[in-house]
Amino acid sequence: MAGRRDFLKLGAVPVAVSAIGTRALGAADDRVAASQEAACGQPLLEWPRGIENQRKADLGDGRFLNPILAGDYPDPSVLKDGDDYYMTHSSFDNAPGLLIWHSRDLVNWRPLKPALEKPLGTGFAVDIAKHDGRYFIYIPFMRAPWSKGLADFANTFVIHAPSMEGPWSEPIDMRIGGLIDPGHVVGEDGHRYLFFNGGKRVRLSADGLSTSGSIEDAYTAWKYPDDWITEAYAPEGPKLFRRGEWFYLVNAVGGTAGPATGHMIVAARSRSINGPWENCPHNPIQRTRTAAERWWSRGHATCVEGPDGRWFMVYHGFENGYQSLGRQTLLEPIEWTADGWFRAVGGDLSKPLRKPGGRAVPHGLPHSSSFAKADMGRLWSLYATAPDEADRASRLERGAVVLRGKGKSPADGTVLTQQVGDRAFEVTVELELIGESEGGLLLFFNDRLFLGMGIDGKRMVSYRGGKVSHWPEPAPPSRRMHMRIVNDHQIVTFYYSPDGKAWTRHGVRSQVTGYNANTIDDLLSLRPGLFAAGDGEVRFRDFRYRAL
Template structure:
């Protein structure tokens, strides 16, 4: 646990591609919310491979700033630079760090966590004393060792944001989640948690210096509001104008669209007493007709030029399959020292913050010429000793088999954020193995195709389907999946030119967190099950209109 990791490498230029600017309207952006009819269909700019891009190229941006399943954002302002990471749950590698200079365009740097100890989520990225820290709650995974409670809090640290990052250090805190770091007026370091709990840290931030105590009672909404549950969580703290501000999430992160919300409290001392904002909630979805649902878990940050923003997550109305996406909303400070949200329901473009734009995002296609684990791809639910299952060989990705099928093979997945898209791959079986292409939510919910050399197995609803697709026996095959506004069609081919449409189509809007009670997303996946391996070539992704 004490050894240092290899330094993270900045994503290769071939992965990033070049964004293609597209105008969504004419004229300069007015100050405040840009006029656009509420009923108008959103029009995103296009980035790599047609993926939607927030920066419209005309002085405005349209949420999300990062599309796809990037929840629980934590944002660090470091001079003129901004860094962000998100919950990565069962992904290995995990905790992809992003860099921006304008809060809208973000480029990936690489993963901070190569070997998760369990399910990692709702972290806090901070800088103190010239060193970077990420405080991480880990929940138990089937293979995890040493985790005794519902969640254990660990920390990793680095002298550079690009690493190398340390191995996780156990803080000895169990049963709490959602750490939020702050330095008090006394110069002491503290971590706040869900349920209004707090602990003092040692000066180096790598151990506790006192007991866990309750120091905050959250703001309560009216009992007749329709939420998932109260769930006081996600504390993020900052200091401004002689006040400590404590921004929390209440209402539950899933469930009814009107549940999750952003609330704020403040105090002159980190020890309280805390007073609640008179216009709580700062942000909340009020009606299911709005474009973004379940908005919460906000980090407040001063943007370039002095304008403040909240960065938080939300589900897209009608596309919960994409997971909780990263949203950016301007806030204004009132004369009495509170702040208000200024973006409305975020269905309309907003003025771009000033600042230089970095190349946004990365290409989802992969010719497997170089490794991109932790940026483009990650293994789902894999134990730390499984990294060797993935290797690169002469323009191919070779995935060693595991388990007996998609449910227990730890497939290779990647997040996507488009409403409609298609992806394809060539695959070849090596030895006794079943391999194929999936849309994968978790080990209980997926759909796709797999071959074992003698027949094709279809998967729907998280299991092998009764449908006997009459695909020819083959050890090499091209496969393609088309997700057109949540209507999914499969295709297969022996030569990559003559394609056969699979006999069954699927409607997949129900493949979401409220169905399966897991906060993930439906995403492309490559799988290999059994004692052999599968050689994959030429993964191609394309957004569709």
């Protein structure tokens, strides 16, 4: 079949799921691949494999296959700094947040460290800038359930550092309310500006840490025909750069989720930072045109010059059939035209593209964890935990993490999560209850949508659809348990074992395609999570991840 032939073309080896326990999971076969091809309307291409068999973009032959970062890495902001590239993404309610990534070829990325130790709210759609040898990240925070003193909609803060590896300052309130998606630029007048959603702009002080004027209208984003199928007009995500005599302003319109054909990339230009701005005559620069394409809702682009002098857009999109993985980071070449505009030349991104040159850094990071200090923020993040609770919510022991219980379930408990980007994977962990607690292993989207298993010393509690399931799984009463979750192309199976040797398959399987942003109206992803509820604590050891 076409999908299996494409595996061979790209030099990848399909990996079968091994049988586990007393009720074995059947190995993935051609029927699974065929169903995925039917869903996407095109043959499957497979990726080369990196750490722990995770997929990666670099094909090893001078080409790459999107995504460059698999998993929920949305709203990418990219800074070119000499031969180095730095990138960060929306981290929302995760603490620590704003993980910084480093690359020298725009395809292979290594994680450095988080820039934001304790978020002040839901942080998203940031912008990275360098000015006079110092680094800045501009962050809009929306009010989180635990926050106090922030505007209901959003306030913009800034952090700064002498290096992209830090140390980063504490967040500074810029007193800019009601706007999102800042984009930093230095005008021909030498002044610094932030542009925002809806065509707004404000001038900054020379040090970039406060405003030096009032918010003003600066431009009007291109409007698509009214009969196009989109989520909403929603002009957002302005990213600005200067090339030659022109300033270019790259915007997203159409809404970031909703219909597959909604989100799109548009551009405008001006010879002055003060306008007037003219819209590109061949807008949109990029857009998903049909639901049969591999990547949906493509938008929120940063334009950057590659190591070989060619230019590229870095943006996000949903993977057809795998919206549960969130908005993944994509790379597309652009070409400059004789009239000074640029065009996207990567097509629907379903095929390999020529790499931008440069030198590859080691890509990615292991997802298996011994719960060392370096794992926190790079791999693991606390979900929706107030800054004053973060230090008490978890503690590290030798080879373990202990989560302090709260609430009654994963919906209001302490939850520790990590991002993953594989279409099929398994995760395993050992847990032990301390005091009057409940703990377990999840696939977690948010506090309203998750599935998994928990134990309280008396019984096993099953969760599906963000609530306790009716299913009475006859697991033996225990205060210690090994748990495993297998997500095999959106089919999720639970396993448990008292000793980590003899495994029992949980009696219910789940189909999780619907665990996505359009179902729950929250721009996150379905990812592995550990939780602790109740008045006690839960100790977790030996977390293992394997892509299938």
